Amino acid sequence: MNHAVYIIAEVGSNYNGDLDLARRYIRAAGEAGADAVKFQSIRKEYLLAPRILSDTGWVDNPVYVNCPFQELPREWHRTLKEEADRVGIDFFSTPFYLEAVEILAELDTPAIKIASGDITYYPLLEAIGRTGKRVILSTGASDLADVEKALECLRKAGATDIVLLHCVSNYPPAWSEMNLRALVTMKERFGLPVGISDHTPGSLVPVAAVALGASVIEKHITFDRGLSGPDHPYAMTLEEFAAMVTDVRR
DSSP states (O other): OSSEEEEEEEETTTTTTHHHHHHHEEEHHTTTOHHHEEEEEEHHHHHHSSSSETTTTTEEEEHHHHHOOOOOHHHHHHHHHHHHHHHTTTEEEEEESSSHHHHHHHTTSSSSEEOOTTTTTHHHHHHHHHTOOOOEEEEETOHHHHHHHHHHHHHTTOOOEEEEEEOOOOOOOOGGGOOOTTHHHHHHHHHHHHEEEEOOOSSHHHHHHHHHHTEEEEEEEEEEESSSSSSSSTEHHHHHHHHHHHHHHO
């Protein structure tokens, strides 16, 4: 890491299935001062059931049919990594299925992110641990026992470089839900670097987190909060993100 605080621009699903738009996000993240840009490696048939059992029998799952998350094709990973290399920032992703770990392991990415919802998906943790890459583990909706079990699983598989991210899994959360002192608790309990995956408006929480010892900040970015998609409404505009980077560096 080139800075004391590693700042991740989370694109998530906000590229709206458009490769050129995804590349624009990478360039914009670099211009805004991010250290890294992150995507999500998703295939919805591995994330959601296509059909569900109802009172009348098996029916199409409306959540699957209307799934707003964008699938990131295998071949796009390398294209986006090469774009990030040209920009001079890191590229990595969050795998939501086992085969995605293999895709990321083939690339020279510095890290793999584990989403909060997968903190107990031990086969995924084992696969990620075996890559030997830095692991960035979100801890939303978990307790200290969940974190401890996840760390045991990752270390047993071979992970040696792990960062814990405090996360409140609401989009956006209320200010009263943030409980930033969880950063201090995790740092003291596990002796690992800590950071925050933040969905609140603005840069107040990231700056406060850094003051409490956070060394990694992750925030969603968007070109326009009015665009359709699940991540746009609570994401930072690129102008806001750049201002946050300045505040954090100060």
